[in-house]
Amino acid sequence: MKIGIPRALFFYHYYPLWESFFKALGQEVVLSNPTNKQILKKGVEVTVDDACLPVKLFHGHVMDLAHKADTIFIPRIISIEPGEYICPKFLGLPDMIKYNLPDLPPVIDIKLDLYNKKSRILEHFFEIGKNLNKTRWEVLKAYIVACKSFSSYKNYIRKHRITPYEILTQKNFKCIKKQTEPGFTVLLLGHPYNLYDNFISMDLITKLRKINAKIITYEMINEKNIVQGTKKLTKDMFWTLGKNILGCAYYFLENKKIDGIIHVASFGCGPDSLIGELLEHRVMREYKVPFLYLTLDEHSGEAGFDTRLEAFLDILEGRKVSESNISAHG
Ligand code: SF4
Known part of the structure; x- marks a missing residue:
C-alpha cells in the first residue's frame, strides 16, 4: 500500500521514525513534493483565512498527495511529552482536512497522546498497524527498527550540528x-x-x-x-x-x-x-x-x-x- 506523508508540520520532526516504521511493515512511503508556489496557493485557497501559515500549507501538501497515495497519514497529535501539550491545531487537524478536502483517499488519523506516559507511543503504533491489518508482533518489530533509526538520526544532528x-x-x-x-x-x-x-x-x-x-x-x-x-x-x-x-x-x-x-x-x-x-x-x-x-x-x-x-x-x-x-x- 502507498502511504502518503505530507511534507509539512511534524514531518520535520518525525519523518525518519514514520518512514522506517512503514517501510519495516512492507509499505511504500510517498511524500508530497517540497513546498512550492502551487502547493501554497492550493492550501491557502481551501483553508479559512485565520488559520496559520503552516496549517494552510499542510492542506496544500495533502492535496499534492491526493492522487499519489492509497491512504494519507495524518496523526491526531495531542501530546508528545509527558505533562505537556502541543498546539491544539494539531488535535483538530485530521477533522479540518477531511472537512475542507472531502474527496481524499482514506486518512489514517490515529491519536498520539503521551500526556500521561511516554510509553503510550507503542499503543499509537499498534493502532496504526491495526489499520494496516498487521499483527501486534509485526508492529512491535517495525517499531523497534523505527526507534533505532530515529535515534541515530537525532544523534547525528547532535554530533555533527x-x-x-x-x-x-x-x-x-x-x-x-x-x-x-x-x-x-x-x-x-x-x-x-x-x-x-x-x-x-x-x-x-x-x-x-x-x-x-x-x-x-x-x-x-x-x-x-x-x-x-x-x-x-x-x-x-x-x-x-x-x-x-x-x-x-x-x-x-x-x-x-x-x-x-x-x-x-x-x-x-x-x-x-x-x-x-x-x-x-x-x-x-x-x-x-x-x-x-x-x-x-x-x-x-x-x-x-x-x-x-x-x-x-x-x-x-x-x-x-x-x-x-x-x-x-x-
Ligand atoms: S503552534 Fe499552532 S498556531 Fe502556531 S504555527 Fe504551529 S500549528 Fe500554527
Missing part, C-alpha cells in the same frame, strides 16, 4: 564540512516546520551557511540542557515546542557564547506571539544579544526578508569588529 533540513534534503553538506572557522554563531529558533521548510523560510539556512555561520537549533542539544534552560522561567512551560525554544535560548544565553538569535514565527500563531514576546522583551534586553524576529505568512516577500536579515548580519559584523555599544536590537 547539522540541521534536520540539511539531513532531510542532503543540502549544504559540503559547505558545512569546509567550515573550519565559522563566522558567527547564530541561534536559530522556531518551529521545525517553519525553519526547515525551505520555501517558506526563504532559504534562510542556506543563506546563513553561505556567510559561514555556525547554526545552532534546539535539536542539536540534549533534552537535559533544554530542561536546564527552562529553570530560568518563572512558570513551567506546558507547551512542548515553546519549552524547546525557550529552554534552548536560556541555556545558550547562560552558558555559551552566541553572536545573535533569529526567531522565525508564523503570523497569527498564538504560541509564537507569546514566545516571541518573552524572547524579545525579557531575554534579549537582559542579555544584550542581537535579536531578529522574522514573521512568515503567505504574503511575505523575499526582498524585505533579505533586507532585514542583511541588516541583522551587519549588526553582528559591527559587534565583531568593535565591542562598542551597538544596539542589541535587530
Whole structure:
C-alpha cells in the first residue's frame, strides 16, 4: 500500500521514525513534493483565512498527495511529552482536512497522546498497524527498527550540528564540512516546520551557511540542557515546542557564547506571539544579544526578508569588529 506523508508540520520532526516504521511493515512511503508556489496557493485557497501559515500549507501538501497515495497519514497529535501539550491545531487537524478536502483517499488519523506516559507511543503504533491489518508482533518489530533509526538520526544532528533540513534534503553538506572557522554563531529558533521548510523560510539556512555561520537549533542539544534552560522561567512551560525554544535560548544565553538569535514565527500563531514576546522583551534586553524576529505568512516577500536579515548580519559584523555599544536590537 502507498502511504502518503505530507511534507509539512511534524514531518520535520518525525519523518525518519514514520518512514522506517512503514517501510519495516512492507509499505511504500510517498511524500508530497517540497513546498512550492502551487502547493501554497492550493492550501491557502481551501483553508479559512485565520488559520496559520503552516496549517494552510499542510492542506496544500495533502492535496499534492491526493492522487499519489492509497491512504494519507495524518496523526491526531495531542501530546508528545509527558505533562505537556502541543498546539491544539494539531488535535483538530485530521477533522479540518477531511472537512475542507472531502474527496481524499482514506486518512489514517490515529491519536498520539503521551500526556500521561511516554510509553503510550507503542499503543499509537499498534493502532496504526491495526489499520494496516498487521499483527501486534509485526508492529512491535517495525517499531523497534523505527526507534533505532530515529535515534541515530537525532544523534547525528547532535554530533555533527547539522540541521534536520540539511539531513532531510542532503543540502549544504559540503559547505558545512569546509567550515573550519565559522563566522558567527547564530541561534536559530522556531518551529521545525517553519525553519526547515525551505520555501517558506526563504532559504534562510542556506543563506546563513553561505556567510559561514555556525547554526545552532534546539535539536542539536540534549533534552537535559533544554530542561536546564527552562529553570530560568518563572512558570513551567506546558507547551512542548515553546519549552524547546525557550529552554534552548536560556541555556545558550547562560552558558555559551552566541553572536545573535533569529526567531522565525508564523503570523497569527498564538504560541509564537507569546514566545516571541518573552524572547524579545525579557531575554534579549537582559542579555544584550542581537535579536531578529522574522514573521512568515503567505504574503511575505523575499526582498524585505533579505533586507532585514542583511541588516541583522551587519549588526553582528559591527559587534565583531568593535565591542562598542551597538544596539542589541535587530
Ligand atoms: S503552534 Fe502556531 S504555527 Fe504551529 S500549528 Fe499552532 S498556531 Fe500554527
